[in-house]
Amino acid sequence: MAGRRVFVSGVGGELGTLVANLLENEPWVGSLSGIDADPPRRRLQRTTFHRISPDDHDTIVDTVTKFNPHVLVHVGVWEPDARAAPRVAAALTDQAAVSVLGAAAECRALDSIIVRSGIEIYGRGPGSLTRPDEDAPLRPTSEWGRTVADIERTAANVAERVGVTVGAVRLASVLGPHVPSPLGRLLRQPVVPFHATTDPPFAVIEHRDAARAIVAAARNQLSSPVNVVAPGAITCLHAIRRGQRIPLPLFGPQWWFARQLSHITGAPIPDHVSEALTRGRLADNGRMQALLGMTPDTSTTEVIDHLYRWPRVIRKQARVPAAEQITPDEVSA
Template identity: 25%
Template sequence: MIQKKRSVLITGVCTPWGGKLARLLENDPDFNIILGLDYKKPEFPLRKTEFFQVDLHNPLIAELIKTSEVDTVCHLQFMDAYSHSEEIFDLNVMGAQSLLAACAAGEVPRVLFMSDTMVYGGSSRNPCFLEETADFKGQYRHPYVRDRWEVEKLLAKFSREYPEIKTTILRFANILGPDVDTPMRRYLEAPAVPMVFGFDPMFQFTHEEDVVAALYHALKSDAHGVFNVAGQGAMPIGQVLRVGRRVPVPFGAPFLRMSNFFVQKTPVADYIPIETDFLKYTFVGDTTRMKEVLGFKPKFTSKQTVIDFFEHLRILGYIPKRGEIETAPEAHEQLQEYINSMRRINEAIQGLQ
């Protein structure tokens, strides 16, 4: 019996996660149709992926899902907002709502969403390890956390209304890596890092390579439900700063909270990317379901992720900034095409000898 090839739609295909996932699927013979959506054009080549530059409110997405017989919609389009923005809220939350409506109308069998363990919130009532069924106890003052929380509420309602559609949510913990811009990266990049006086909470971390690997693994598997995803172990934030040779600058919690409130309304909002409660209270996710139900094991532990991240920052300091010395964007493809043509010529000559 011939196994039917799979069809997948990826939103946010221009994000680091969407682009790398699409290229993995392009090399996977199990996937026949790969559709990519984003509001901007990709800056990298896509060989098999059919790309459409549309936003998630487009009414034709439901018809695209149905006619292409998409078996999984993988939603990765999300923008971390560090100040209040109606446009970003529309992209993150209202866009997700429109996509879910399209999934229902298109009768897709499964949806896969990328989320964050920060949706649990920072609270003194948090247990040592948060299971996926734990209540959300955060204040959600920061836009990027609030938007994730809003999307998860939409997903919970969607799952109740359409139980026939399998829903998979991967909640990643504090993503770090050389090629991604995340709230945790922005927090740790500065030489002097703010902390809450008298608090040293535990943090989990997920390497960017493990994020793509987990998405690919979840897409290939039949597992559904909610899964915390993080590298093994956890570290106090003070130890993280010592590994990176960062200078901790302790402040009182009321001062940091007030600073967050006012700075979010200014152009320098990027410089306070972490909610104060996360610097006070532990929000470590229980990864038992990740290992036993999803069957995924991250390559990097939390400590290895932190070490690799700071090593990248150290090396980055030695790389000179580009000025007049530039390489043409198409040079790599031209070189590769020339090398391939020379190989064919050499093989033909050898065949005549």
């Protein structure tokens, strides 16, 4: 198995860069290559990076087919209101998926496809305490849920056509110091809204655990979906109190106004985040150990605590160095 060629799409994002970092230390990995519209967030030692826009279909296809990977890791997805507005994010994600996964079908050496997905693929569910497992029906009720469902469907079609395995890593909301996340951005606001009558629980995943899971999926040639969710759960009000924020209780119709106001203040609330805060978002992660050989190191509560410990930008008034200050004599002169 040593010396396998691995191609990573979305390597410029925080999660994609971290995945490539971990893959560089895997003994079974030979050459590594990756693409993204933006450069990697940290130094990569062995990964050949190609800066290509998602809409440059021909260049993407040419780059992937020339590399001819054994394993394709597709994390080139844009969560709504993370790095781009919902419509732009959906368009970029679709362009990248069509180009990258379509190119994979032309690679003769390919034998495994791993795609990033999300537990939003299960939809709202019948209740806030529902923990769907991987066999649950797929009923996405948000734009992000429908997007990851389309990615899984496209990857499955390609895999079936060329006779390779495909695994979907269904992540909970990913939070980390440099991970653009609409949920993380909202929870760090001075005033945070929560559902006053239900305040349902939700779960998240720490960015390093998410990257470890994706690498484990590539190593094990995952051939089925797997839920990757940190143990435990937390409610929005509980998170607000741990972060010493001001809670803003809301009822049904008030959420629409809160979403408009939050967008103006720089923390948009896309529909999948709104669902998590008003209906809950949980999933069963019982198959992680069997399918990936790992479990998360960080619980949901610990992830939230880390969220509130991230450094903040502190603005200070500019000061003129003492040696450069103008004296009263110079002013009178």
